[in-house]
Structures are given as structure tokens and as C-alpha cells.
Amino acid sequence: MTTKLAVVMDDILSINVKKDSTLAMLAAAQRKGWELYYIQQGDLYLDQGAAKALCQQVTNISYDPANYCTLAAAETVLLQDIDVILMRKDPPFDNEYIYSTYILEAAEQQGVLVVNKPQSLRDCNEKIFATQFPQCCPPVMVSRNADLLKAFYAEHNDVIFKPLDGMGGTAIFRVKPGDPNLNVILETLTSYGQQSIMAQKFIPExxxxxxxxxxxxxxxxxxxxxxxxxxxxxxxxxxxxxxxxxxxxxxxxxxxxxxxxxxxxxxxxxxxxxxxxxxxxxxxxVTSPTCIRELDSHYNLDIGGQLMDAIEQQLVHK
Missing domain, CATH: 3.30.470.20 (ATP-grasp fold, B domain)
Structure with a gap:
């Protein structure tokens, strides 16, 4: 039987065709002859405990900016009838994202391979997860306590402060020695002590x-x-x-x-x-890593194909 792959992602009609990593994954799955389906986050739902979605079959994947995919009409699908689901929705990692992982976890319990695993998407905050490997990390602190964050700054002098749920470099501040804006930066990022942030020693490299x-x-x-x-x-x-x-x-x-x-x-x-x-x-x-297309084109790689091969192995051993 043909493998069925669905992807949960932001609006497929608004992607940057030249750079989009999810498109590379879909192209790799298409080369394997798999059936492809597209799901928007808001179209995932639970019905009497069964994970379902309104989804559209996707065909004719290409890298032609003017015509890079064809979408069929939306239909209701039981997610347990899909073999593998790629969760590629971009942050913010908000409550809606968490609710989506619950629905995908229900699909997983009904036999679907979800990449990446829904529980791990919830457990592994992209900033905090790295701190599980302190031997690999620079000096770092996670806190919402201004006194602790100021003490970290006083110790390391040149510090990066950033939110725990951002992406693309949003709201990242470098605070150099003697910066008069320290207080307002911490007030803004922590919402006056109500929200935890990350402090990281600045790395000149x-x-x-x-x-x-x-x-x-x-x-x-x-x-x-x-x-x-x-x-x-x-x-x-x-x-x-x-x-x-x-x-x-x-x-x-x-x-x-x-x-x-x-x-x-x-x-x-x-x-x-x-x-x-x-x-x-x-x-x-862990949510929607990018840079496939840049590396593929420079080194003549097929990273999407590597991922589909790994998924195929997972399906064989389920």
C-alpha cells in the first residue's frame, strides 16, 4: 500500500519557495511515490476521542515559484488512516500549539508516526532543552527574578537576554558593560517579573x-x-x-x-x-528546523530524502 504522509504547517500558499524546508520534505516524499496531505493547525480536531482533520491532498510538488503545488478540495480524514504526520507549524509555542500536540498525540496512540513526537515537542523548549547538556553550553540562566538576572549580568558583563518562546531572533537583547537600559530590558522581557527569560553569556564568535x-x-x-x-x-x-x-x-x-x-x-x-x-x-x-534548502543546493545534498528514509525505517519497525 502507498504510504500516506500529512504535514501540519502554516499557509502553504505563502511560503518562500526558494528556502522552505518543509517543501523540500514534501518533494522528497513525492519522489518516493507517497500520497501527500496538507493540514493547517486550526483544522485539527478531536471527535469523540478520535483525532481528525480537514485536509487537502497535495500533488505536483516542485520548486517553481509560480506553480509549486496543486491542492485538492478539503476533505475530512481520520488521522489514524495516515501513516506519518510531520508537525511543522512554526512558533509561537502558545496554548494553541500545545492543544495541537494533544490532538497529534491522540493520533499517535491510534498508530500514527508523528514527527517530531508530540510529547517531546511539549517537553523540549528550544532554549531550555539545551541546558540539559551543560558541558556543551556557555554560562546560562533561566529566571524571571530581576535580582538574579542582574547578578548574572554583573558576573559576566556582556550578556544576551532573550524570551523562551521566540523565533527568528525576535526580542533578543545584548547588554554590554554599563548599559543604562538594563532595567527596562528586564522589565520588558519578564513583564515585570511575571515571565521567565534566558540570560546567556555573550559569545564573541x-x-x-x-x-x-x-x-x-x-x-x-x-x-x-x-x-x-x-x-x-x-x-x-x-x-x-x-x-x-x-x-x-x-x-x-x-x-x-x-x-x-x-x-x-x-x-x-x-x-x-x-x-x-x-x-x-x-x-x-525541535518545532520546525530550517536550512535544508541552503545546504542541499550548496553541497548537492538531499536532506529531505535522508529524513524520508529515516521515517521509512521507523514505519517498518513500528
């Missing part, structure tokens, strides 16, 4: 790029995409104007991957993006 390292079932792709900040910027995120520079993994990069690989596999995190600055792991992206 950010000037050489914030490396995105992709892992498929715990195995790293041999190349990273270093996102180099624009002039005058601290953030390397492509969404914040960073420039992508593909490069081979270093020995330290591979060591970091080895440190986290077993945990990723144990938690059912089949596709993950590590963020590494210099020698330090700063984030573990």
Missing part, C-alpha cells in the same frame, strides 16, 4: 556565524549553515538579516552532536536543528 546543524535520527548532516550577522547586528538569524555561509562541521560540532544524539533518539526527535556559536550549543530547535 557570533561574528563568525550562528551555525545551524541538522540531525536526522541523531545523525548529523556533515555540513552546517553559519548565519553571519549583518554589519552592526548581534543576531545571525536569517530572518534578522543574517547571511548564510555553508561550511563543514568542525570536530567540536561533531562532539556536541554526539553529546545530544542519544537523548534526541530516546525522545523521538527525528529531525532537529542545533544552534552552535563558536564552541557552544545555544539552542535545540
Amino acid at each position: 557570533i561574528s563568525q556565524g550562528d551555525k545551524r546543524i541538522l540531525l536526522v535520527n541523531g545523525e548529523p548532516v556533515s555540513y552546517s549553515l553559519a548565519r553571519v550577522p549583518a554589519k552592526g547586528e548581534t543576531r545571525g538569524n536569517l530572518a534578522a538579516g543574517g547571511r548564510g555561509v555553508p561550511q563543514p562541521l568542525t570536530d567540536r560540532d561533531r562532539w556536541i552532536c554526539q553529546q545530544v544524539a542519544a537523548t534526541l533518539k530516546q525522545k523521538g526527535l527525528l529531525f532537529v536543528g542545533l544552534d552552535v556559536i563558536g564552541d557552544y550549543l545555544t539552542e535545540i530547535n
Whole structure:
């Protein structure tokens, strides 16, 4: 029987065709002859305990910006009739995202392979998860207590403060020695002590790029995409104007991957993006890691194909 794959993602008609990693995954699944379906987050639902969705079959996937997919009319589908579901909805990681993982978990209990595992999507905050590997991380604190955050700043002098639920470099502040804006930055990010944030010692090697390292079932792709900040910027995120520079993994990069690989596999995190600055792991992206297309095109890779092969193996051994 033909494998059926569905993807939960943001509006497929609004993607950046040149860069979209989810499109690369769909193209890889299409090359395998799989049936493809598209689901928007708001179209997932539970009916008497059964996970269902309004979804559209997707065909004719290509990288032609003018005609990159064909969508059929929406139909109601029992998710247990799907073999694998990719959860690729971008943050924010809000209550609606959590509710979606509950629905996907119901589908998982009914026999569907969900990538990444819904429980792990809930458990593994992309900022905090990295702190489970302190041997890989720079000095870091998670708190909403202004006194503790100020003490961390006083100890390290040059610090990054950032929210725990953002993406694309939003609301990230660098506070240098003597910065008069420290109080207002902490008040804003913590909502006057009501919301926990992350403090991280500034890593000067950010000037050489914030490396995105992709892992498929715990195995790293041999190349990273270093996102180099624009002039005058601290953030390397492509969404914040960073420039992508593909490069081979270093020995330290591979060591970091080895440190986290077993945990990723144990938690059912089949596709993950590590963020590494210099020698330090700063984030573990589990919701919708990107940079497939940039690495594929530069090194003639097929990372989406690697992921589909790993999924196929998971389906065989279910």
C-alpha cells in the first residue's frame, strides 16, 4: 500500500519557495511515490476521542515559484488512516500549539508516526532543552527574578537576554558593560517579573556565524549553515538579516552532536536543528528546523530524502 504522509504547517500558499524546508520534505516524499496531505493547525480536531482533520491532498510538488503545488478540495480524514504526520507549524509555542500536540498525540496512540513526537515537542523548549547538556553550553540562566538576572549580568558583563518562546531572533537583547537600559530590558522581557527569560553569556564568535546543524535520527548532516550577522547586528538569524555561509562541521560540532544524539533518539526527535556559536550549543530547535534548502543546493545534498528514509525505517519497525 502507498504510504500516506500529512504535514501540519502554516499557509502553504505563502511560503518562500526558494528556502522552505518543509517543501523540500514534501518533494522528497513525492519522489518516493507517497500520497501527500496538507493540514493547517486550526483544522485539527478531536471527535469523540478520535483525532481528525480537514485536509487537502497535495500533488505536483516542485520548486517553481509560480506553480509549486496543486491542492485538492478539503476533505475530512481520520488521522489514524495516515501513516506519518510531520508537525511543522512554526512558533509561537502558545496554548494553541500545545492543544495541537494533544490532538497529534491522540493520533499517535491510534498508530500514527508523528514527527517530531508530540510529547517531546511539549517537553523540549528550544532554549531550555539545551541546558540539559551543560558541558556543551556557555554560562546560562533561566529566571524571571530581576535580582538574579542582574547578578548574572554583573558576573559576566556582556550578556544576551532573550524570551523562551521566540523565533527568528525576535526580542533578543545584548547588554554590554554599563548599559543604562538594563532595567527596562528586564522589565520588558519578564513583564515585570511575571515571565521567565534566558540570560546567556555573550559569545564573541557570533561574528563568525550562528551555525545551524541538522540531525536526522541523531545523525548529523556533515555540513552546517553559519548565519553571519549583518554589519552592526548581534543576531545571525536569517530572518534578522543574517547571511548564510555553508561550511563543514568542525570536530567540536561533531562532539556536541554526539553529546545530544542519544537523548534526541530516546525522545523521538527525528529531525532537529542545533544552534552552535563558536564552541557552544545555544539552542535545540525541535518545532520546525530550517536550512535544508541552503545546504542541499550548496553541497548537492538531499536532506529531505535522508529524513524520508529515516521515517521509512521507523514505519517498518513500528
